[in-house]
Amino acid sequence: MMTREAAISLLIAAGLLAAPLLGNAFDEPFVITLATKVAILGLAGTGLNIALGYGGMVSLGHAAFFGLGGYVAGILASHALNYEPLFTAPLLVEGTTQMLIIWPVAIVVSGVAALVIGALSLRTTGVFFIMITLAFAQMVYYFAISWPAYGGEDGLSIYIRNEFPGLNTLNPLHFFAICYVLLILAIGLSFLLSQSRFGLALNGARQNAQRLATVGISPFRVKLTAFVISGMMAGLAGALYADLNRFVSPSMLSWHTSGEIMVFVILGGTRRLFGPTAGAALYIVLENTLGDVSEHWLLLLGALLVALVLFARGGVIGILAGQPRHA
Amino acid sequence: MTVSLIVEQLLNGLQFGFMLFLMAAGLTLIFGVMGLINLAHGSFYMIGAFACAAVAAATGSYWVGLAASLAAAAAAGALVEVAVIRRLYRRDHLDQVLATFALILVFSEGTRWVFGSFPLYLTVPDFLSGPVALPGGIDYPLFRFAIILIGLVIAGGLFLLIARTRLGIRIRAGESDREMIAALGVDIRKLYTTVFAIGAALAGLAGALVGTIQSVQVGMGEPVLILAFVVIIIGGLGSIVGALVSAILVGLADTLGRFLLPVAFDTFMDSSTANNVGSALASMLIYILMALVLFLRPTGLFGTRAH
Amino acid sequence: MPEPILQTEKLSKRFGAVVASDAVTLDLVPGEIHALIGPNGAGKSTVIKQIAGEIRQDSGSIRFAGRDIDRLDMVARAQLGLARTFQVSSVAPEFSGLQNVMLAVQSVERKTFRFLRPALKDKPLMTQAMAHLERLLLDDRAHVRAGDMSHGERRALEIAIALALKPKAFLLDEPMAGMGPENTAKLIEILDDLRAEAPILLVEHDMDAVFALADRISVIVYGRIIASGTPEEIRANEEVRGAYLGDEGHDGAA
Numbered sequence: 001m002m003t004r005e006a007a008i009s010l011l012i013a014a015g016l017l018a019a020p021l022l023g024n025a026f027d028e029p030f031v032i033t034l035a036t037k038v039a040i041l042g043l044a045g046t047g048l049n050i051a052l053g054y055g056g057m058v059s060l061g062h063a064a065f066f067g068l069g070g071y072v073a074g075i076l077a078s079h080a081l082n083y084e085p086l087f088t089a090p091l092l093v094e095g096t097t098q099m100l101i102i103w104p105v106a107i108v109v110s111g112v113a114a115l116v117i118g119a120l121s122l123r124t125t126g127v128f129f130i131m132i133t134l135a136f137a138q139m140v141y142y143f144a145i146s147w148p149a150y151g152g153e154d155g156l157s158i159y160i161r162n163e164f165p166g167l168n169t170l171n172p173l174h175f176f177a178i179c180y181v182l183l184i185l186a187i188g189l190s191f192l193l194s195q196s197r198f199g200l201a202l203n204g205a206r207q208n209a210q211r212l213a214t215v216g217i218s219p220f221r222v223k224l225t226a227f228v229i230s231g232m233m234a235g236l237a238g239a240l241y242a243d244l245n246r247f248v249s250p251s252m253l254s255w256h257t258s259g260e261i262m263v264f265v266i267l268g269g270t271r272r273l274f275g276p277t278a279g280a281a282l283y284i285v286l287e288n289t290l291g292d293v294s295e296h297w298l299l300l301l302g303a304l305l306v307a308l309v310l311f312a313r314g315g316v317i318g319i320l321a322g323q324p325r326h327a
Numbered sequence: 328m329t330v331s332l333i334v335e336q337l338l339n340g341l342q343f344g345f346m347l348f349l350m351a352a353g354l355t356l357i358f359g360v361m362g363l364i365n366l367a368h369g370s371f372y373m374i375g376a377f378a379c380a381a382v383a384a385a386t387g388s389y390w391v392g393l394a395a396s397l398a399a400a401a402a403a404g405a406l407v408e409v410a411v412i413r414r415l416y417r418r419d420h421l422d423q424v425l426a427t428f429a430l431i432l433v434f435s436e437g438t439r440w441v442f443g444s445f446p447l448y449l450t451v452p453d454f455l456s457g458p459v460a461l462p463g464g465i466d467y468p469l470f471r472f473a474i475i476l477i478g479l480v481i482a483g484g485l486f487l488l489i490a491r492t493r494l495g496i497r498i499r500a501g502e503s504d505r506e507m508i509a510a511l512g513v514d515i516r517k518l519y520t521t522v523f524a525i526g527a528a529l530a531g532l533a534g535a536l537v538g539t540i541q542s543v544q545v546g547m548g549e550p551v552l553i554l555a556f557v558v559i560i561i562g563g564l565g566s567i568v569g570a571l572v573s574a575i576l577v578g579l580a581d582t583l584g585r586f587l588l589p590v591a592f593d594t595f596m597d598s599s600t601a602n603n604v605g606s607a608l609a610s611m612l613i614y615i616l617m618a619l620v621l622f623l624r625p626t627g628l629f630g631t632r633a634h
Numbered sequence: 635m636p637e638p639i640l641q642t643e644k645l646s647k648r649f650g651a652v653v654a655s656d657a658v659t660l661d662l663v664p665g666e667i668h669a670l671i672g673p674n675g676a677g678k679s680t681v682i683k684q685i686a687g688e689i690r691q692d693s694g695s696i697r698f699a700g701r702d703i704d705r706l707d708m709v710a711r712a713q714l715g716l717a718r719t720f721q722v723s724s725v726a727p728e729f730s731g732l733q734n735v736m737l738a739v740q741s742v743e744r745k746t747f748r749f750l751r752p753a754l755k756d757k758p759l760m761t762q763a764m765a766h767l768e769r770l771l772l773d774d775r776a777h778v779r780a781g782d783m784s785h786g787e788r789r790a791l792e793i794a795i796a797l798a799l800k801p802k803a804f805l806l807d808e809p810m811a812g813m814g815p816e817n818t819a820k821l822i823e824i825l826d827d828l829r830a831e832a833p834i835l836l837v838e839h840d841m842d843a844v845f846a847l848a849d850r851i852s853v854i855v856y857g858r859i860i861a862s863g864t865p866e867e868i869r870a871n872e873e874v875r876g877a878y879l880g881d882e883g884h885d886g887a888a
Contacts, residue, residue, distance in 0.1 A: 052421070058420055058421050058424060060424065120618050120621050120622065121621075123621055123622075123625040124621070124625050126420060127358060127364045127420055127564065128560060128564065130364060130420060130424060131364070131556040131557075131559065131560055132560055132617070132621065134553055134556060135553060135556055135557050135560065135614055135617060136614060136618075138550075138553045138614070139610075139611050139614035139615075142610035142611060143607055143610060143611055145610070146603075146606050146607045146609075146610040147603065147607045148603055149603075192749065192750045192751075192752070193749055193750075195752040195753060195754065196748055196749050196750055196751055196752060196753055197740045197745060197746055197747075197748040197751070197753045197756070197759075198746060198747055198748060198749045199753070200729075200733060200736060200737060200740070200753050201737060201740070201746045203726070203728070203729070204726045204729065204733075204734075204737050207726040207727055207728050207729065208724060208725065208726045208727070210688075210724055211724050211725055211726055211734075211737075212726075212737065213707075213708045213709050213712065214686070214708065214712055214717075214718055214720075214724070214795075215712060215737050215738040215741045215795060215798075215799060216709055216710075216712030216713040216738075216741045216742070216799065217709065217737065217740075217741045217746050218709045222746070225747065255549065255553060256549075259366075259428045259431075262424070262425065262428070263425065263428070266421065266425050270421075296436045296437075296439065296440050297436075298432045298435070298436040299432065299433055299436035299437055299440065301429075301432055302429040302430065302431070302432030302433035302436065303429075303433055304429075305425065305426070305428070305429030305432070306411055306426050306429045306430060306433070309415075309418075309422050309425050309426040309429070310411070310414055310426070313422075
């Protein structure tokens, strides 16, 4: 029998798929853009959920990986469009507009960044971990601002959306389909991870790191691995987000972005497979409805979030599924 | 490059360091006593600056404005503590982070609502404007010099408060043993509200002073907040001495790095590249410093407690 | 006597002015239960923590399984075959008993970094974990959250986890603490069997259990071992009677 959470998850997946199709049918292209945004931000949140939800690592620095993924897309595309190689020595590296090349590069770059930041941050826990991930992301942010080669503070435009073989990425529906499939794949991967031996160790590390060490499994290695996987997903999401907006700027790297990705995860419910996607959807719907009510919609959102933390724990899916967080 | 230029940068670094200390001291007190991570601490910095700008403009007196910055930030701190923060002490850090992140949205957007999106400017009061002549024939802006002195006085006052007063004893007791202090019959709620308000007031004062030499705008608190985090990470959590030493270290490193690195790179690069590389590196310098401390001494320079 | 599997050589540790261990030298030989007893605060747990690698000694050294382990951390020592239980139960509270033991089984197999296959569908992994729970009479509680188990069940679960590590030595820190007489009797029987698999360094307050189980007893007072020998020798030792057993009586539960 299907659990209530599984039913809700299916509903979210179907709803997110239906929205752009309806938007297309009723000639509301804006709806397609919003749905694409939900899919991409949901992907970033799904990544963070691995670190924050399953691993208990409260990272307030995932904007670094999200933004780096974005810059990879922007930088590779700009070099391709200018016919200017990135490097000539020791070997010739040219830009590209192929998503199938951009994504792996984005994943590797953000993964390496997560490895370095994670290895340093995981020397500590608790509040220190939060502050350190935040600080390192800020470092990347300031670097992007002060490094003028790729637009500095002004950011970098991607004049033509990058390409995917067999699809027309400039068609909003096609681009949505790409993002949607990647989101579902990432959620599927999260599911497998959470059920695997590694997931068992990761969940164990969250609950009791000392217990894990006592049975001879290094909590550090387990958590670091999860942090890198988490950063990689955020990086892929960043590359897609850059293509959605056809623009990258330091704001993708800002601490505000980190906070937002975290809000998606908690709003939807940590350790829920579709939690981050539900959270991102809710956030974007709120942004667009509250935004119509008042230009100061962030004030309402802030108050709503405070109320949510104080009075409703377990996130939206937790409330709907009517059950406590599971392991 | 002249000696006076270097001295000026040194003093700028000191001034920056003391302002960071005002922020970091409040954060570390609040964490030490209540075990709370407060992302909204930067909002008190902003509130202090806006209160000072608004009141100074209305009354024509900078000093009334400065007093208002302390009062407004302390009041906002006490109010938030009673309404929201108090319910978070027993929650995990994740809830604290989310709730205080949400409070930033409330404060920033609320301030934007009241004051609009354009920055406000404060004027340096007459008798603190102009330069001060330092030994060696160096001219330095008097107001910045005054900020250093104010920082010094507040740091001293804070140490006295913690070492000598009844409130200080309670703060120290609260840091070492929360149950003990309740058993001693201290009204712990009042203590927490007081500590939170003091932390907020320090941040508010820093905001007003820095707002006077820069500008007063929404969101001005967050970059400073993150720097204050860096200060705490380097200094060690819960240590006021650590916060002071590390704040000055960070203030000096950041200021001198921005000034000296481009010059240093200029000696072996062409000057536009040197400027780019130098300033990019300077913007990352204190984070590199933080990474180094973490690598060598994960508990921070003065931190003893395991986190 | 056979070659010891575990040896500490003059372990010392101070916390400020307090001497927690003072030149503690002891060993553990295959097949035995070596009990470490002493009044509260005598430094028994500190010895366990130093051997397990949770705290580092200020001086002295530890040899285990034929090598020096002073520089190894907790994880590496566990991998070498040191299985430890805690004075206050330390398990993953949201996991079932089975999941807690599965962690240990997959650790021994060195197969933690497997990302895709569901662990709960891994038959060999489950069967092994279940077998260890059965040993501790916990098989009917296998699917209960560890956090929802009774105190006694959690103590037994820790031993099942230790067993799953297929260790070369057990370090058990007060396994009977807080257990009723019936469960204590069962546990005595289980530990009695266990020593054939790997020797046990047993810290315990329950003197009945200690004298029923121990092949050797060392008495630690103020961080220093004041006597070491067979249960009979310890019972007869004047210094021990004066310092420790004297004021409590050796047959009363301390």
